[in-house]
Amino acid sequence: MKVLITGGAGFLGQRLARELLARGALKNPSGTPQTMTELVLLDVVAASAADLVGDSRVRTEVGDIAEASVLERVIDGETSVIFHLAAIVSGQAEADFELGMRINLDASRLLLETCRQRGHVPRVVFTSSVAVYGGALPEIVRDDTALHPQSSYGAQKAIAELLLNDYTRRGFVDGRVLRLPTISVRPGRPNAAASSFASGIVREPLNGEAAVCPVAGSTRLWLLSPRRAIGNLIAGLELDAAALGDQRTLNLPGISVSVDEMVAALREVAGDAVAQRIEWTPDARVERIVGSWPGRWDTSRAERLGLAGDASFADVIRGYIADEQVTAR
Amino acid sequence: MKVLITGGAGFLGQRLARELLARGALKNPSGTPQTMTELVLLDVVAASAADLVGDSRVRTEVGDIAEASVLERVIDGETSVIFHLAAIVSGQAEADFELGMRINLDASRLLLETCRQRGHVPRVVFTSSVAVYGGALPEIVRDDTALHPQSSYGAQKAIAELLLNDYTRRGFVDGRVLRLPTISVRPGRPNAAASSFASGIVREPLNGEAAVCPVAGSTRLWLLSPRRAIGNLIAGLELDAAALGDQRTLNLPGISVSVDEMVAALREVAGDAVAQRIEWTPDARVERIVGSWPGRWDTSRAERLGLAGDASFADVIRGYIADEQVTAR
Numbered sequence: 256m257k258v259l260i261t262g263g264a265g266f267l268g269q270r271l272a273r274e275l276l277a278r279g280a281l282k283n284p285s286g287t288p289q290t291m292t293e294l295v296l297l298d299v300v301a302a303s304a305a306d307l308v309g310d311s312r313v314r315t316e317v318g319d320i321a322e323a324s325v326l327e328r329v330i331d332g333e334t335s336v337i338f339h340l341a342a343i344v345s346g347q348a349e350a351d352f353e354l355g356m357r358i359n360l361d362a363s364r365l366l367l368e369t370c371r372q373r374g375h376v377p378r379v380v381f382t383s384s385v386a387v388y389g390g391a392l393p394e395i396v397r398d399d400t401a402l403h404p405q406s407s408y409g410a411q412k413a414i415a416e417l418l419l420n421d422y423t424r425r426g427f428v429d430g431r432v433l434r435l436p437t438i439s440v441r442p443g444r445p446n447a448a449a450s451s452f453a454s455g456i457v458r459e460p461l462n463g464e465a466a467v468c469p470v471a472g473s474t475r476l477w478l479l480s481p482r483r484a485i486g487n488l489i490a491g492l493e494l495d496a497a498a499l500g501d502q503r504t505l506n507l508p509g510i511s512v513s514v515d516e517m518v519a520a521l522r523e524v525a526g527d528a529v530a531q532r533i534e535w536t537p538d539a540r541v542e543r544i545v546g547s548w549p550g551r552w553d554t555s556r557a558e559r560l561g562l563a564g565d566a567s568f569a570d571v572i573r574g575y576i577a578d579e580q581v582t583a584r
Numbered sequence: 585m586k587v588l589i590t591g592g593a594g595f596l597g598q599r600l601a602r603e604l605l606a607r608g609a610l611k612n613p614s615g616t617p618q619t620m621t622e623l624v625l626l627d628v629v630a631a632s633a634a635d636l637v638g639d640s641r642v643r644t645e646v647g648d649i650a651e652a653s654v655l656e657r658v659i660d661g662e663t664s665v666i667f668h669l670a671a672i673v674s675g676q677a678e679a680d681f682e683l684g685m686r687i688n689l690d691a692s693r694l695l696l697e698t699c700r701q702r703g704h705v706p707r708v709v710f711t712s713s714v715a716v717y718g719g720a721l722p723e724i725v726r727d728d729t730a731l732h733p734q735s736s737y738g739a740q741k742a743i744a745e746l747l748l749n750d751y752t753r754r755g756f757v758d759g760r761v762l763r764l765p766t767i768s769v770r771p772g773r774p775n776a777a778a779s780s781f782a783s784g785i786v787r788e789p790l791n792g793e794a795a796v797c798p799v800a801g802s803t804r805l806w807l808l809s810p811r812r813a814i815g816n817l818i819a820g821l822e823l824d825a826a827a828l829g830d831q832r833t834l835n836l837p838g839i840s841v842s843v844d845e846m847v848a849a850l851r852e853v854a855g856d857a858v859a860q861r862i863e864w865t866p867d868a869r870v871e872r873i874v875g876s877w878p879g880r881w882d883t884s885r886a887e888r889l890g891l892a893g894d895a896s897f898a899d900v901i902r903g904y905i906a907d908e909q910v911t912a913r
Contacts, residue, residue: 390831391728391831398730399730400730401731402746403749404746410746410747413746417731417733417743418739420733421739424734425681425736501732502720502732
């Protein structure tokens with residue numbers, strides 16, 4: 256079984272690669288485990304982690320995913336599993352409209368089109384986002400809540416969802432869209448996502464640094480840890496197509512927490528001195544984008560299918576400390 | 585004021601052109617009537633009706649709407665109103681996937697992109713469709729019912745809706761999406777739309793011909809007459825942008841009738857002999873597509889904005905007989 260991860264040099268891509276390599280096999284569409292013989296990591300920069308590039312099953316490819324020749328190079332008739340994670344994040348897609356359209360829409364379509372041309376109906380997992388929602392929302396967002404994205408990123412993700420569902424309905428791919436809650440806590444540095452602070456206000460204080468929180472403490476977020484995200488990506492890929500039926504988009508379980516509750520969890524896990532490193536400086540641009548996302552979801556369909564979120568945000572912080580070997584200062 | 589109609593040689597395009605020429609003016613965004621100086625009718629074939637081509641304000645253009653050079657020719661900095669009606673109909677988009685994607689998706693996006701490049705923020709009316717709905721639906725479809733299109737046509741229309749909303753939000757165009765009920769009664773001949781029978785079962789019997797009904801009599805349709813459709817396209821264009829806010833998609837009012845009720849109305853207006861010219865031959869392909877569309881809608885938002893449907897299907901038939909000067913045989 257050949258597996259492709261787009262965005263394979265990114266944070267989630269590399270973690271997913273590690274987990275797939277550790278498992279060594281994935282269920283095939285009949286539910287039987289099948290050995291992974293090749294794992295292609297495609298990104299605009301080369302995946303460089305030693306444990307990944309040192310694995311004989313890994314092939315790193317560098318290229319622009321919006322170029323047909325690049326996708327033709329990494330998707331062949333034996334590529335039976337594709338995790339399409341590559342994306343321009345929300346803040347950047349809002350700042351650079353053309354780039355967002357090119358990667359979030361054109362490249363997603365080109366990926367599906369390449370599969371259609373190959374004709375071998377691979378399983379394809381797309382990651383989507385809370386950002387597809389927006390506007391006047393019910394208190395709890397459900398699978399049948401209409402999408403009114405309030406950002407170009409959200410619109411592009413919603414369009415990719417429609418494409419994947421139609422390509423699946425027509426039998427060109429066996430697709431699954433997983434709407435990810437905001438991932439927290441991400442390691443590394445802040446990025447251009449409007450939700451970057453949702454990791455920064457935990458990560459930076461744990462590293463002894465100040466962090467800016469650009470939204471009010473009452474802002475409610477829908478969060479998922481990297482551990483659970485990776486587990487759900489694989490579980491989503493392995494879901495029985497018949498159980499999914501003709502609705503291939505799933506809202507993933509998460510936990511609903513206010514920023515104040517996140518800070519309280521940080522205080523609980525790491526102490527008051529750490530939590531006090533957060534500086535509150537409202538940013539209207541971030542508040543507008545993040546404030547348009549729903550904070551509570553009904554994810555009972557995903558739960559019935561066996562997908563699960565985290566137990567609590569304090570648990571999420573503890574998982575981050577363990578995974579990233581952080582020594583709280 | 586320069587006005588463009590794409591699909592300008594089509595049935596709705598020509599009727600809309602006639603109505604615009606008769607009115608001679610449209611409200612500008614401030615609500616003040618402004619004289620229409622030029623009306624461009626773009627289509628893959630030339631609009632040929634003598635009353636249209638004989639009007640000095642009309643310019644007919646023939647071209648492929650998915651070609652950038654064609655759109656650049658018909659949209660200039662003075663094109664302040666665009667009615668984008670050109671589309672590949674549902675049955676044809678299902679049969680020819682690439683053609684549907686090219687016209688219903690790529691051309692719609694190119695039209696928006698041409699407007700963005702021009703930078704003059706024209707008002708743009710897109711026609712969308714019942715076909716954006718599908719899957720498990722509530723008994724009454726509302727503005728906030730999620731879209732799960734069960735045809736490529738519906739998916740392409742839903743994508744175009746998302747694009748128009750995002751281009752509007754970003755200030756590239758002042759867009760309005762009008763989801764049209766199935767238009768009945770269309771004059772002329774059957775077409776490749778899955779809903780073609782919704783006109784045929786009235787039109788052909790009135791012309792003394794047999795008509796095939798491919799769905800069960802209990803099938804419920806959501807219908808709008810051509811007269812009301814044209815009135816709503818113009819009213820939709822003239823709606824105050826502030827009243828629409830950030831939700832530019834409107835479900836247009838229609839009437840909910842079963843096929844049996846349509847036949848009863850035909851019998852009421854034209855007699856039993858006419859109604860008996862309908863032959864019932866189920867077609868699973870048509871039943872699947874049409875059966876996935878909702879038959880009842882809550883259109884209270886559009887009604888509050890002043891848009892209206894027909895009074896009854898018998899009235900619709902009488903309007904068709906009057907407009908098309910049909911002599912029932």
